[in-house]
Amino acid sequence: MDQIRITGGVALQGDITISGAKNAALPLMASCLLTDKPLTLSNVPHLADITTMASLLVHLGVLLTVDGTTGDNGEKGRTLMLTASGAISTLAPYDIVRKMRASVVVLGPLLARFGEAKVSLPGGCAIGLRPINYHLDAFAQMGASISLEDGYVLAKAPSEGLYGADITFPSVSVGATENVLMAATLANGVTTLRNAAMEPEINDLIDCLCAMGAQISGRGSDALVVTGVDSLTAADHSVLPDRIEAGTYAIAAAITGGKLVLHKAPVQEMGSTLQALQDAGVVCDYNEEQKTLSVYQSGAIKAVNIITRPHPDFPTDMQAQFTALMCLSDGECSVTETIFENRFMHIPELQRMGTDIAIDGKTITVTGVPKLHSAEVMATDLRASVSLVLAALAAEGETIINRVYHIDRGYERIEEKLRACGAKIERVRAAL
Numbered sequence: 001m002d003q004i005r006i007t008g009g010v011a012l013q014g015d016i017t018i019s020g021a022k023n024a025a026l027p028l029m030a031s032c033l034l035t036d037k038p039l040t041l042s043n044v045p046h047l048a049d050i051t052t053m054a055s056l057l058v059h060l061g062v063l064l065t066v067d068g069t070t071g072d073n074g075e076k077g078r079t080l081m082l083t084a085s086g087a088i089s090t091l092a093p094y095d096i097v098r099k100m101r102a103s104v105v106v107l108g109p110l111l112a113r114f115g116e117a118k119v120s121l122p123g124g125c126a127i128g129l130r131p132i133n134y135h136l137d138a139f140a141q142m143g144a145s146i147s148l149e150d151g152y153v154l155a156k157a158p159s160e161g162l163y164g165a166d167i168t169f170p171s172v173s174v175g176a177t178e179n180v181l182m183a184a185t186l187a188n189g190v191t192t193l194r195n196a197a198m199e200p201e202i203n204d205l206i207d208c209l210c211a212m213g214a215q216i217s218g219r220g221s222d223a224l225v226v227t228g229v230d231s232l233t234a235a236d237h238s239v240l241p242d243r244i245e246a247g248t249y250a251i252a253a254a255i256t257g258g259k260l261v262l263h264k265a266p267v268q269e270m271g272s273t274l275q276a277l278q279d280a281g282v283v284c285d286y287n288e289e290q291k292t293l294s295v296y297q298s299g300a301i302k303a304v305n306i307i308t309r310p311h312p313d314f315p316t317d318m319q320a321q322f323t324a325l326m327c328l329s330d331g332e333c334s335v336t337e338t339i340f341e342n343r344f345m346h347i348p349e350l351q352r353m354g355t356d357i358a359i360d361g362k363t364i365t366v367t368g369v370p371k372l373h374s375a376e377v378m379a380t381d382l383r384a385s386v387s388l389v390l391a392a393l394a395a396e397g398e399t400i401i402n403r404v405y406h407i408d409r410g411y412e413r414i415e416e417k418l419r420a421c422g423a424k425i426e427r428v429r430a431a432l
Contacts, residue, residue, distance in 0.1 A: 004401040004415065006392035007138045007424035008149040008374065012258035014421030018246045018265050019412040020239035023317075024201040026102040027178040028208050028239060032062060032082035033109035034182060035212060035233035042079040048408040052100045054080070057268050058098060061088040083132050094151060094296040100409075105175065107155060108183035111144060115157045121148075134176035141165040142180075142187055152178055155285060156423055164189030166227060168351035170223075172197050172310040178205055183227035185214040193224040199311040200269040204240045211235035241266045242339070244317045247273040247410060248386055250295040251321045254282040255394045259296035260421060267293055272314045276322060280329065285391070300365065303331030303368060308339050320346045327355040328394060329368035336363040346384035349377040353391050353399070374399040382410045393423060402430065 020043035030053070031041040046052060058064055063086075067079040076077055090110045097103040097120040110117035122132070132153070136146045139155055142162040147154045164187050177197040182205075184191035194201070198220065206219050213230040218224040246265040253260035254277065267274065267286050274284050277295075281302045285294040303326060308316040316339035323335050327350060332361070337343050344364060347357050352375040356367040374397030379385030385407040392399035407414060413423050 003430045004404045007398045008395040012421040014259045017263040021242035024204040025239045027105045030105045033084045035232040036085035037081040040081045040236045042238045044078045045412045056096045076118045090117045092119040108179040110187040112183040117155045119153045134173045136181045138167045138180040162187040164191040166192045168194040187228040191226045196224045208237040243269045253295040254297040262293040265293040267410040300330040303329040303333035305334045307336040320383040324387040324390040326366040332367045343378040346387045376400040376403045379406045
């Protein structure tokens with residue numbers, strides 16, 4: 001099993017190009033199941049989760065071709081062409097779906113286009129239960145019969161297909177919004193989604209679906225109206241840049257006392273993250289002409305209270321990284337997690353590095369310390385793993401991070417990008 005070893009204390013300096021967003025690419029890939037025409041996706045990141053989704057789609061019968069190219073600044077990009085024509089299976093098996101929760105988004109497209117689907121209950125990071133009942137309840141409102149059998153969801157549409165419905169989600173769910181939105185594009189009549197997620201990745205999916213011929217209004221709001229069409233067609237779409245990766249590298253600049261220039265950072269989608277960083281004394285200077293975000297720390301890191309909430313508020317996927325920054329703040333702050341019930345698993349590992357953090361239910365209290373020290377730590381999920389990388393970059397001595405396969409799910413070539421900016425970081429095989 002791989003480890004990441006980091007010798008901290010280096011102020012990062014350099015340029016980093018932000019990759020395509022994993023959280024956007026996964027449902028975009030699944031949307032290929034809505035049509036028998038080719039869907040071409042560019043700016044797709046090379047990540048473990050992308051590979052898992054590709055494997056699932058190929059298993060279902062999708063023809064997939066990959067074009068790896070080199071773009072500006074020597075950055076590697078990938079273009080996927082996905083064609084769901086011919087014999088398509090409607091069975092998404094456990095051995096693939098268990099690896100990644102986002103695999104469940106194939107349910108809506110399969111059900112809408114083929115009238116049935118058998119999809120394993122999903123797996124993924126152990127940061128909370130995240131049940132899929134919102135997905136299933138919505139499909140039932142659209143006329144589908146739903147049952148659970150031996151760990152699988154069995155869904156069957158009426159003979160005439162799904163029909164439009166007025167659906168109100170009990171609470172905001174990104175996955176349910178994506179799944180039901182895709183299904184609604186081929187449903188009979190009009191579907192209204194209320195209390196829908198407003199994340200930028202939802203808007204990216206809407207843009208792609210509309211390019212495929214879908215009729216969707218309400219983009220950017222929590223009320224989406226979808227008028228079903230008979231079929232969708234071919235489209236080309238570029239995956240939007242990853243706001244979470246951009247926020248992570250912005251914190252890397254601040255926590256090390258360095259300066260990074262981020263290319264392709266989607267600043268329009270990063271409002272709450274950038275505001276929290278600026279409140280902490282981090283300079284975030286966007287150059288509109290060059291489309292670059294320059295980030296550096298100005299003076300002491302200020303303590304800032306944050307509460308995670310659905311977009312446009314502070315994202316849960318930035319909570320662990322911002323907590324790492326607050327560990328070196330000049331003061332005391334609170335971090336409250338309202339999205340997932342088990343997303344403080346990085347705290348015991350950060351405590352091993354000399355942090356002062358107290359946990360009380362959904363809230364932690366972080367008292368800044370003058371410095372962090374090295375330790376051997378263990379990653380528990382995707383964002384927890386990168387928070388340990390950030391802390392290690394700032395710590396004295398050599399830190400060893402175990403179980404780093406988590407980080408490969410969401411960060412493309414992280415060692416290479418950080419090493420190019422001066423970080424002393426390497427991936428090694430752990431001794432048996």
